[in-house]
Amino acid sequence: MQQLLSPTIPYPSPLFRITPHPFPSKHQFSLGDRLSFYTPPKMASFSGFLAKAQMEVTAANGIPSLMDYVGKGGLDVGDDLLVLLYHIQFACKRIAALVASPFNSALGKHSALTTAAPSDRDKPKPLDIVANEIILSALRNSGKVSVMASEEDDAPIWINDDGPFVVVLDPLDGSRNIDASIPTGTIFGIYNRLPELDNQPVEEKALLNSLQSGTKLVAAGYVLYSSATILCASFGSGTHAFTLDHSTGDFILTHPSIRIPPRGQIYSVNDARYFDWPEGLRQYIDTVRQGKGKYPKKYSARYICSLVADFHRTLLYGGIAMNPRDHLRLVYEANPLSFLAEQAGGKGSNGKSRILSIQPVKLHQRLPLFLGSCEDIDELESYVDVQQKVNPGYEV
Numbered sequence: 001m002q003q004l005l006s007p008t009i010p011y012p013s014p015l016f017r018i019t020p021h022p023f024p025s026k027h028q029f030s031l032g033d034r035l036s037f038y039t040p041p042k043m044a045s046f047s048g049f050l051a052k053a054q055m056e057v058t059a060a061n062g063i064p065s066l067m068d069y070v071g072k073g074g075l076d077v078g079d080d081l082l083v084l085l086y087h088i089q090f091a092c093k094r095i096a097a098l099v100a101s102p103f104n105s106a107l108g109k110h111s112a113l114t115t116a117a118p119s120d121r122d123k124p125k126p127l128d129i130v131a132n133e134i135i136l137s138a139l140r141n142s143g144k145v146s147v148m149a150s151e152e153d154d155a156p157i158w159i160n161d162d163g164p165f166v167v168v169l170d171p172l173d174g175s176r177n178i179d180a181s182i183p184t185g186t187i188f189g190i191y192n193r194l195p196e197l198d199n200q201p202v203e204e205k206a207l208l209n210s211l212q213s214g215t216k217l218v219a220a221g222y223v224l225y226s227s228a229t230i231l232c233a234s235f236g237s238g239t240h241a242f243t244l245d246h247s248t249g250d251f252i253l254t255h256p257s258i259r260i261p262p263r264g265q266i267y268s269v270n271d272a273r274y275f276d277w278p279e280g281l282r283q284y285i286d287t288v289r290q291g292k293g294k295y296p297k298k299y300s301a302r303y304i305c306s307l308v309a310d311f312h313r314t315l316l317y318g319g320i321a322m323n324p325r326d327h328l329r330l331v332y333e334a335n336p337l338s339f340l341a342e343q344a345g346g347k348g349s350n351g352k353s354r355i356l357s358i359q360p361v362k363l364h365q366r367l368p369l370f371l372g373s374c375e376d377i378d379e380l381e382s383y384v385d386v387q388q389k390v391n392p393g394y395e396v
């Protein structure tokens with residue numbers, strides 16, 4: 001038992017699997033369905049099976065699951081995107097289990113069961129690296145992805161010439177919070193592969209496909225790993241959130257067609273940076289916290305320092321989630337979250353203009369980010385000088 005629980009067990013080990021079976025391959029999925037993919041039923045067509053499965057699930061509990069909601073009879077995002085989404089949500093369930101596991105790298109380190117120092121070879125990998133590997137494996141298995149660009153990798157990874165989609169992602173944002181079990185999240189954006197680049201060298205087409213403007217996003221989403229695991233996504237027709245039901249393993253529709261309140265009463269920022277802020281931003285925050293802004297109520301501050309969690313709260317309650325310095329990444333964070341904000345009736349801004357209209361020029365490009373309620377973002381932008389230029393590289 002002692003040996004079984006030792007953190008020297010390499011990642012990912014059988015102990016860390018949340019499912020008793022290996023990751024489903026694209027072949028399994030094309031025959032089966034999320035309801036019973038471990039023992040795939042023999043069905044003539046994917047669509048036929050899915051339609052039948054949808055009827056069963058919906059009749060069983062009256063609440064659609066993620067796959068019901070986006071499949072035929074629902075948003076009908078198309079079979080290719082449906083298969084890709086299936087694999088992404090499966091990967092995120094594995095990440096959710098890892099983040100919550102007593103055997104993850106952070107908690108294991110402090111465990112009383114740590115008797116011997118693990119050798120370098122056996123040392124558990126940081127969870128953001130493990131999360132990256134889990135998602136890469138899921139995207140490969142989907143058969144639907146040509147290139148993956150991840151915040152964790154220096155360059156995009158070319159996966160499959162025929163994959164219709166390009167996926168950009170931050171596999172585990174807020175990972176600095178993990179040691180304290182504070183919420184973290186996965187962020188992803190999905191573009192169509194650009195066929196006009198097909199004959200370019202691999203490195204070039206991988207990069208240019210990944211540098212598409214946010215206006216070209218086909219879908220985007222995040223998964224919040226918190227007291228509940230929530231997958232929130234948009235396919236260009238509203239923003240919808242699904243909560244993981246641990247009893248069935250399904251993401252269940254809990255927040256259809258989210259609308260960000262046009263005005264909130266919460267600002268979310270690391271205000272220890274106050275003295276590095278430009279005058280406009282200081283004035284804005286001073287004004288709203290005193291209740292002297294256009295909305296005559298005193299604002300409250302909430303800052304988790306975990307982008308997905310801060311954004312999720314803003315999506316539901318309104319207000320602004322911001323990071324005014326060049327820190328968050330346009331491709332992996334700002335674009336997908338701005339897409340979700342806009343689809344929910346809110347805004348994503350760099351303090352001067354719309355995020356989605358910025359053409360990325362570098363894969364890891366950073367920028368100031370302001371997300372939230374339309375009226376709050378408009379008011380903030382009216383202070384003009386809100387982008388923090390002083391960026392000394394903070395230690396904490």
Ligand SMILES: O=P(O)(O)OC[C@H]1O[C@](O)(COP(=O)(O)O)[C@@H](O)[C@@H]1O
Pocket residue numbers: 173174175176270305306307308310323325327328394396
């Ligand atoms: O240090 P700051 O400026 O408060 O930044 C915090 C932000 O950085 C993040 O931790 C992301 O940083 P990384 O991309 O370096 O992981 C966000 O989750 C969080 O919102």
